[in-house]
Amino acid sequence: xxxxxxxxxxxxxxxxxxxxxxxxxxxxxxxxxxxxxxxxxxxxxxxxxxxxxxxxxxxxxxxxxxxxxxxxxxxxxxxxxxxxxxxxxxxxxxxxxxxxxxxxxxxxxxxxxxxxxxxxxxxxxxxxxxxxxxxxxxxxxxxxxxxxxxxxxxxxxxxxxxxxxxxxxxxxxxxxxxxxxxxxxxxxxxxxxxxxxxxxxxxxxxxxxxxxxxxxxxxxxxxxxxxxxxxxxxxxxxxxxxxxxxxxxxxxxxxxxxxxxx
Ligand code: 13P
Numbered sequence: 001x002x003x004x005x006x007x008x009x010x011x012x013x014x015x016x017x018x019x020x021x022x023x024x025x026x027x028x029x030x031x032x033x034x035x036x037x038x039x040x041x042x043x044x045x046x047x048x049x050x051x052x053x054x055x056x057x058x059x060x061x062x063x064x065x066x067x068x069x070x071x072x073x074x075x076x077x078x079x080x081x082x083x084x085x086x087x088x089x090x091x092x093x094x095x096x097x098x099x100x101x102x103x104x105x106x107x108x109x110x111x112x113x114x115x116x117x118x119x120x121x122x123x124x125x126x127x128x129x130x131x132x133x134x135x136x137x138x139x140x141x142x143x144x145x146x147x148x149x150x151x152x153x154x155x156x157x158x159x160x161x162x163x164x165x166x167x168x169x170x171x172x173x174x175x176x177x178x179x180x181x182x183x184x185x186x187x188x189x190x191x192x193x194x195x196x197x198x199x200x201x202x203x204x205x206x207x208x209x210x211x212x213x214x215x216x217x218x219x220x221x222x223x224x225x226x227x228x229x230x231x232x233x234x235x236x237x238x239x240x241x242x243x244x245x246x247x248x249x250x251x252x253x254x255x256x257x258x259x260x261x262x
Contacts, residue, residue: 001230001233001235001236001261002233002234002236005212006040006041006236007214007230007237007257008042008043008044008216008236008237009041009042009043009237009238009253009254010069010170010172010237010238010240010244011043011044011045011046011240011245011250012071012099012102012218012241012244013045013046013047013071013244013245014071014104014241015048016245017047017048017051019051019054022047022054023054023058025245026045026058026059026062026064027058027064028247029064030059030062030063030064030065032248032251033064033066033251036258037251037254037255038066038254038258039258040258041237041254041258042237043066043067043254044067044068044069044096044097044131045066045067045068045069046071047068047071048071049070049071049085052070052090052093053093055068056068056093056095060094068093068094068095068097069095069096069099069131070085070090070098070099071098071102072098072100072105073085073087073090073098073119073123074119075115075118075119077122087119087125087126087128088126090126091126091127091128095128096128097130097170098119098128099130099131099133099172100116100123100130100132100133101119101133101134102133102174103133103135103174103179104179113152113153113156114156116132116133116153116156117156117157117159117160117161120132120157120160120161120169121165124161124165124169129168129169130157130161130169130170131169131170131172131216132172133171133172133174134149134150134153134154134157134171134173135149135150135153135173135175135179135218135219136149136150136176137149137177138176141175147196150173150196150200151196154171154200154204157171158204158205158209159204162205163208164209166201166205166213167205167212167213168212170213170237171213171214172218172239173190173193173194173197174217175189175193175219179218180220180241180242181219181220183219184219184220184221184225184229185217185219187225187228187231187232187235190217190232191231191234191235194215194235195232195233195234197234198210198213198215214236214237215234215235215237216236216239217229217232217235217237217238217239218239220242221239221240222249223243223252223256226253226257227256227260230256231260238257240253
């Protein structure tokens, strides 16, 4: 972490928790997260779409110190796009952050760099912050393609957003092989990739954007590996999958992040 950038810990619930379970989880977060825990850390939770309104209600009524997030959105604000979810409608629910380009969406639903870049721009146009996911597959890593793959993913988003929106965005480095595998990247590998992502942003969007963009690491994050992963100067936060479904574990991750000196 670095003193100039506020750390951000995000919980991606993926396709878990119906709206009853989501209400329960949001309440539990409110009971366990103390204001001291979040004084220096942004915390976001990204429930499934069908839970958003319920979680919004709990977060606002019970002053749970998290910002509501979504996991995906459409490019267009409205129209004949059966089954899509509008970024404008997410903004109306006080969603603050939208994940775009998660590797599960790229791999399972065919999302391309261009589509992800267009989604990121729609999120910004609607006043929200995109959490733009990038990361190499195991094969790309073995073939020595990690830097190239990250550069093309980051370049697509940075060109689409332009310097000032890039600087206000979040990029999540999630190596595909580390997601859900129990095999987190080493702190050194996470720092190296996040440092490279910042370098690419500097080349495409300029030094100011590179200095302010926040870069998360994601992939098998646990309370135990949080502090070490956040030691890297270019690792500004974490995108947490499985461990975010366990409220106690997620709160422990936030608390560990709050305790890491910048
Ligand atoms: P895990 O933390 O379960 O590995 O998932 C990471 C992830 O994909 C978060 O978006």
